[in-house]
Amino acid sequence: MMMSTAAGARAAAIPTYVTKVKNTFLELDEPEDEVVRCALRRCASAPPGMQADNVALRRTIPDEVVAESTQSYQQVLLIPQKDILGHDAQAAKPVLTSIPVAQTVVDVILDLASTTGGPAPPQPGCVGHPDMCRRPCLFFNAGNCSNGSSCEYCHMPHESRAPHLDKRQRVLVGNLSEVQLMNLLLIYLQERAELGGFAAQAGEVMSLLRERAGLEPGTEPVMPKLPRQCQPKLHYMMQKMTFQALIGLALKSRYTTDTFVADVSGALAKMRSAMLAAAAAASSPVELAMP
Secondary structure, three states: OHHHHHHHHHHHHOOOOEEEEEOOEEEEEOOOOOOOOOOOOOOOOOOOOOHHHHHHHHHHOOHHHHHHHHHHHHHHHHOOOEOOOOOEOHHHOOOOOOOOOOOOHHHHHHHHHHHHOOOOOOOHHHOOOOOOOOOEOHHHHHOOOOOHHHOOOEOOOOOOOOOOOOHHHHHHHHOOOHHHHHHHHHHHHHHHHHHHOOOOOOHHHHHHHHHHHOOOOOOOOOOOOOOHHHHHHHHHHHHHOOHHHHHHHHHOOOOOOHHHHHHHHHHHHHHHHHHHHHHHHHHOOOOOOOO
């Protein structure tokens, strides 16, 4: 008798649920007078608790504590803002100035000259940008080049992808004879040298190509005959190519020899040295002769 009474008491303490079948799923209906709470872990992308959670939290905090916290917060808002030195924030507003971004070597030299009080020495890697400069400095692009103004690589902005000939244009240029190829390259090399202002320094390089083209001194190169439908695109692309890229077409052609590559490479090295010396002379202070 006692065992049945204890079992009945335990059965009465266990909450009862109503089981029903809905859409082939079993559902349990909880009793209305019992509230089952569970802790849900909030996802990282989910917002904080909503208003219902805040209301439930306020019920557990005494009203006196809430009133005291609100009053303290309002008093903090009334305190005038101060900076680190204790001065008023209104009187210590920072002055924002815009810093111009230099896009050429001349702009860099002028900016450094104005800030340091004198001309800045040219950076070896940037001389002749974009036609004769070195490859872009990876450390400078990452923001931590330790070589500074003595870096042998270029710190100037470069295009993400250098202009180059497509497959059809490479086949067209590759089928030209050596004389036609050198004449074609000389036309665009002279144009790039004149636009860049280094035509005098490029004289030896141009002489080597003129010799391979069979041109006499004072004779201008002649444009070879090309298919009419290919001329506009080829002309547009070769105008965008740099001086070094055009020289690369001559060095990679099927007519090149080891002697020609060595001669052109040596002439390019002399050309860069002359351009660096000219840039250093232009940036050095000018001494005025006193009468």
